[in-house]
Amino acid sequence: MHTSWQSEFAHALRSPGAFVPQGVISHNSEQPFRRFAVHRNNVIVGLLGALEARFPATRKIVGPDFFKAAARLFIQAHPPRSPVMMFFGDALPAFLESFEPAKDVPYLADVARLEAARTRSYHAKDARPLTEAQLRETAPAALPELSFTLHPSLEIVESPHPIVTIWMMNSGLLEPAPIAPWRGEDALVLRPKLSVEVRILLPGGKTFLRRLARGQKLQEAADAALADDPGFDLPANLAALFTGLATGMSCEPREERKI
């Protein structure tokens, strides 16, 4: 099929230099630059807007001009592959990680990871969380053998930097202030109902949740978490499961999920 008009149009849209594809004209011009620029502008403004809306804290950290310049390069290298724009920018954190001009902000990529996770969590499947009453009704002796289904919106973002604190300070949730001591924070991103929550994971919580997500029983997951972090507190982590993290529990083995 003869599709060269479309290839030329697409090529011209993606090229930074101003040229109009062959055969694209207007009533008053054989080379309507300004008119073609309307489309070029629609594309770039729309994509920049999508990234600015998804990564507001990342943008605040580096400033709007730096963000725009980085986003333009990102769009050039990673244009969207789907008309479903809500997930456009999933690859921005990895791009920022290797983005030379941002190397003085070593936590930037992880804050972007946190923001990307928040959007995925916002759009994840609905599920009804287990309640604290359900925990109280469970015989303590049965607990070690239980496996849990975690909420579909649950994501973990780990970082050697205090990303939750930094994100909160750049989202108007916390007064900006010097952060000391500078300690890594693992973020738990979760949407129990309609609002996305960001929490700092308890010590060992990352391993505990990952093991549970893989289908391990409570006892096995707790043992692994304790081995990983001596500060792991089973009662606290168990109670946390019933604050929106878990949506099902069973004494049967269950399907594996990676978080």
Next chain:
Amino acid sequence: MRVIKLPFKAGAGFKPEHFTAICAGPQPAGFFEVHAENYMGEGGAPHAQLRFLREHYALSIHGVGLNLGSPESLDKEHLAKLKRLCDCYEPESVSEHLAWSSHEGVYFNDLLPLPYTEESLKFVISHIDEAQSVLGRRLLIENPATYLRFAQSTIPEAEFLAALARATGCGLLLDVNNVFVSARNHAASANAYLDSFPLDLAGEIHLAGHFATQDSGGAPLCIDAHGSPVVEDVLALLKCVISRTGPLPTLIEWDNDVPEWPVLRAEVLAAQKILDEAPSVWSASAVA
């Protein structure tokens, strides 16, 4: 044959920032329209809001990413997502554009023009056939706002749209602002376009604001910006259309620089007033 399930009233493009205001009480909107792609996530607030709209109002699902105007084959995965959305919400109307937005897997986030030739007629017909057959629904196809034209075009746009409808059984979505914008941009007459447009196939009307500027040669250039009120000239065209068709489902689109709900609501009421003053030409037979 006209099969219009949307009420013959003015409606509004839904913006999530208006949700609380819309929930506060019954709104003078005959229907709400949403962009399909914004509801292709799996859950959360967008679907909770859409369920509310579905429960209380007639619903139109308007796609922007089906890429019907591309010579490439349709994205089956995207079409399947659109089908899931339609099957879930059972909208009164599903519409798309005579435009393309993806090429070789890259999505351009804009509605891009195509040459109007016998060859493009063939692939657009085949895409609409495929989409309607997968969706199990009739589509309305919208006339685009265009800034440019292709030297190789041989078929006038209104004729192209009529041919699509004849071949596929689809209906048309007449965007009156697009008619105005395109006529200005091509130094043509909006009234002449409407005279050649198959109005009997229009199942919905769109209205929106545009941005008026000039091209590099100083000629008028109107940009379909959806960021301001509908202008008087466009309302005059609406009156001209419905004096021939009778009232049609008429949507106000306001997608950029979105105002508070009362401002959009006032636009809906203004359109409704025009519909109320129109002679009832079609409605009696169409709702039967």
